[in-house]
Every structure is written in C-alpha cells, then in structure tokens.
C-alpha cells in the first residue's frame with residue numbers, strides 16, 4: 001500500500017485529494033496545525049473523515065517533520081498547507097510570507113536529510129505571474145514571475161525553493177502552477193463561495209444584497225475535484241517538472257455573478273453592490289493559462305465548460321446545505 005502525506009488536508013484541495021488517493025488505494029496521512037480547532041467539515045462532507053489518519057504537526061519545526069517522515073515513510077508528500085487568500089495576505093503580509101515560505105524550506109530540508117526518495121508536490125499558483133501584459137497571454141510555465149501580492153511573493157519564493165531542491169539535490173519535487181479552482185469546499189471568504197452561497201440566500205429570501213469588490217477582473221476558473229488528479233499525475237511520471245493546470249479560458253467575475261443569478265432566475269443588477277472596502281491595493285486584471293504541457297505530458301484531461309462549472313457549484317452547494325441540515329437536526 002502506497003503512503004501519502006498531505007499538509008493542509010483540512011482545506012479544499014486536501015479533502016478532494018484525500019478522496020482521490022483513497023480511491024486509488026493509498027494510505028492517507030494528513031497534517032493539520034490543530035485537530036481540535038481545524039475545520040474538518042470538508043473531510044466529513046466527502047465521507048472520508050474516518051478513512052484518513054490525522055496528525056498534528058508544526059511545519060516550522062524541522063525535527064517534527066523529520067520524525068513524521070521516519071515514522072510513516074511516505075512514497076508521496078503533497079504540500080498543500082498555506083495561508084491561501086490573496087486578500088488576507090495584504091492584511092497579514094508577514095504571517096503569509098513566513099508560513100508559506102519557511103514551511104516549504106523545512107519540508108524539503110527534512111526530505112533532503114532523511115527521505116530523498118520521497119516524491120513531493122508543491123502547490124504553486126498562477127498569482128506568481130502578476131499582471132501579465134494581455135498580448136502575451138495565455139501564461140506558460142516559463143513566463144517571467146513578477147508577483148503582485150504578499151501571497152504571490154510567498155508562492156514565488158516557495159516555487160523557486162522547490163526548483164532549487166530539484167536541481168541541487170535531485171529531489172523529485174514538482175511544482176503545480178494551478179489557476180483558480182473552485183468547489184463547495186471553498187472557505188466563505190473566497191469570492192466564488194460568497195457569490196454562490198449569497199445568491200442562494202437571496203433566492204431563499206434570507207439576504208437582501210451581496211457586497212463584492214472589483215467584478216471586472218477576469219480569471220481562469222476550474223473545478224477543484226478535477227484539478228487534484230493533476231497533482232497525483234505530476235508525481236507519477238518519470239521526471240519532476242513544473243506544470244500549469246488551468247482551463248485556458250478567462251471569464252470575468254461579473255459573468256460568474258450573472259450566470260449564477262440567472263441559474264436561480266434572479267437579476268444580479270438588483271442585488272449586487274460594490275463595496276470599496278473589498279477592493280485590493282493591487283489586483284490582476286486578467287490571467288489565464290495554457291494547460292497544453294499538462295495535457296500532453298501528464299495526460300490530464302479537463303473538459304468542464306464554464307457554464308457546467310457554475311451549474312456544478314450551485315448543485316453542490318444545495319447538496320451541502322441539505323447535508324448540513326440533516327447533520328444538525
């Protein structure tokens with residue numbers, strides 16, 4: 001039985017990746033900062049809370065990671081834990097930089113010392129590229145990295161640490177440069193979750209207005225459960241490398257809002273208002289990525305259209321709400 005360790009298992013991607021790996025027959029060990037205070041609802045909703053082994057660890061403590069590697073002897077290590085919100089990173093720049101960079105250095109250092117055969121996945125982000133001139137879009141793996149937020153800077157540093165450990169110490173570490181991917185398990189502070197759950201509340205008469213920041217921005221949005229497969233594929237090819245995971249299309253946040261409200265037979269113009277407090281000091285106008293390398297080299301095959309994504313997110317949200325209601329009754 002193969003063993004996978006996942007940091008950030010309680011997050012959106014951690015839960016879906018765990019489900020995917022369990023179905024492949026892996027033993028899944030998940031690292032969390034605190035079992036008691038972490039949100040285990042995603043794992044519970046996917047019905048895998050009792051299938052994974054959860055352990056508490058401090059990724060700032062090198063000896064702690066070394067002990068975990070020696071105890072579990074994992075085949076694969078997926079590093080998903082991070083302060084993952086761009087917006088929050090402007091409020092908490094130091095904490096974001098510290099966690100997102102030092103954790104990666106510690107994990108790779110522990111692997112260099114006691115686990116050189118372990119294959120590592122590092123969660124990189126499209127945000128690393130910053131405001132790319134429109135004429136050179138879509139973004140490809142070898143584009144210049146020019147991050148435009150503390151989050152993006154932390155992910156860029158973590159990406160280069162990964163590349164350095166790959167080149168300097170021949171560690172199998174792949175960097176997945178994922179564009180936005182969404183699901184019902186997104187935290188409430190992420191805009192897509194806010195839009196879907198807000199529109200459903202408005203439909204039910206439980207909310208009057210939905211406050212959003214800049215809805216002109218354009219992003220490349222995919223479906224998270226299909227993106228975690230690419231992470232596994234990256235660790236199951238001959239060589240480690242960097243891969244862009246994206247749909248190849250950009251849509252504005254306004255389109256996202258409009259389609260969500262239309263699905264629920266609502267006119268978003270009546271309910272959505274701009275809140276200037278939600279505008280970011282710097283925002284990326286438009287980004288989308290070219291997933292050709294992942295499709296040809298990994299055989300990653302993403303087919304879902306933007307319309308299908310919106311439908312899926314709304315249906316999943318209704319399923320989740322009824323699951324929560326049953327649980328609380």
Ligand code: NAP
Pocket residue numbers: 007008009010011012013014031032033034038039079080081082083084085099123124125126177178179180181182186187
């Ligand atoms: P998420 O839902 O925010 O989960 C991240 C997990 O990291 C949390 O559940 C938390 O688990 C742990 N964590 C550790 N330190 C943290 C901190 N200082 N603040 C907040 N959480 C912290 O993230 P995700 O959407 O699954 O994304 C997984 C990884 O992919 C992240 O590294 C993210 O930056 C990256 N990424 C995501 C996207 C996307 O669109 N979702 C795109 C590109 C890259 P515990 O509380 O249990 O410790």
